[in-house]
Amino acid sequence: MNNLKKLCTLSAIMAFGVAAMPVKAESLRLGDFQSTSHIVSVEGTTRWMTAVEEATDGAVTFQHFPSQQAAKSKAQLDAVNNGILDVALLGVLYHAEALPLNSVVGLPGFYGSASQGTAALQTMLKEGPLRDELLAAGVTPIFGFVLPPYQVLAKKRLGAPADWAALDIRTSGSTQAMTARSMGAVGISIPGPEVYTAVERGRLDAVLFPLASVPGYKLNEVVSHISTNGSFGGYSFVMAVRTDLFNGLPADVQAKMIELGDETATHVAKAQDDSVEGLLAEWKSQGIETYDLSNDELAALRDSMKAVGEDWQTRIGGEGSHAVLNRYRSLTSN
Known part of the structure; x- marks a missing residue:
């Protein structure tokens, strides 16, 4: 099913009410380079996917491709833009050529905990140059978080x-x-x-x-x-959706993905610090x-x-x- 048909299916399901429609939407293909046992996957990616699926009553589902199954760590962004993936957990420093401003998180001597760094990154992804740079690269940031120093x-x-x-x-x-x-x-x-x-x-x-x-x-x-x-x-991750796909989703689905993303970012940062x-x-x-x-x-x-x-x-x-x-x-x- 091509992307246009997928978007139409999602829109129709949400427009007429998820509970009333027995048809299940196509899954969004989500790639990352972490293993499923990594704390970032357990407390971050997997947690967010499950929350979105439950919150939308299955109108949005995911096919997860961890451990570089769909694309190498440095190719995740290209894989989204080329339609191989719909969503990716980007390791931003692997994409410094396309996202140079976002590489600021890699500088030494700044945040002292994952929670502090994540709060800063989330603020900068809401508006401003970091967000604009991701949008110019063809993807919309849903949420971001950092690893401990x-x-x-x-x-x-x-x-x-x-x-x-x-x-x-x-x-x-x-x-x-x-x-x-x-x-x-x-x-x-x-x-x-x-x-x-x-x-x-x-x-x-x-x-x-x-x-x-x-x-x-x-x-x-x-x-x-x-x-x-x-x-x-430091090191930052950004959960990014191909912009044309994200813009085609119903507004309430977009809002729910972002809301749950904010909650996930805070959670995974604290989980890392606590560990x-x-x-x-x-x-x-x-x-x-x-x-x-x-x-x-x-x-x-x-x-x-x-x-x-x-x-x-x-x-x-x-x-x-x-x-x-x-x-x-x-x-x-x-």
Whole structure:
């Protein structure tokens, strides 16, 4: 069934009343690169899909394609625009070329928890340059959330910038690669599902990763040291629907998808924050050294990374990057 027919079916069902119509709408094809066991999927994507299906009495249903089944992590946006998918949970930093302003979340030293960062992102997705950039890319943002601040996972303790010199560090996108370079390391972009093997085989010396996401990739099995209080950047997800499809849905369906998206964003952020304490205790029991960076180490790292924001503005260019960075800073300053 082509997209036009699908939209007509959805519209007819909602127009005449879902309960009165025995016909079930076609499912929307939703892709992402997370596994179904990942906290982002359990408390985010899956939770939202179920809530939307229940709230619309089955007028909107989903076919879920997790773990890169429909498209690789860097191809999710193209898959939506090309009609392979209808909806995608975009890992925004994988699409920095098409969504450069949205990569602001990757800058180090801003939000201190997933809940704080998610509240800031949700505000910026409602109106302004981040939303406009997604719309220009052919998709409508339904909701967004962030992972907890990135920490460093390695086979040795990494503290001050001197410890990082010439190491190959897994980073997510160009913004985080700048963070690695600011400390003298080399940023290497490798999709999440491939990181385990890269560390195990010695292709990577360390990984910048949010702690709540570690179990989803079992990285605790291949590292021995994990920092707990660093601020090496962030990562954002945006649930996006192809704009022509979304605009063809009835207004009440659109509103319900967004309302439930807002609730899901808040929920998945808190779930991630809550999970970290238990994970740290578990890893300690496994013999992993989880450590706080000292005040001197944090000061040295901040000094090394302070130019990343300026470099980001220069690379992105235009007044938009300056406005976005100032807005992001104001929303994450408390």
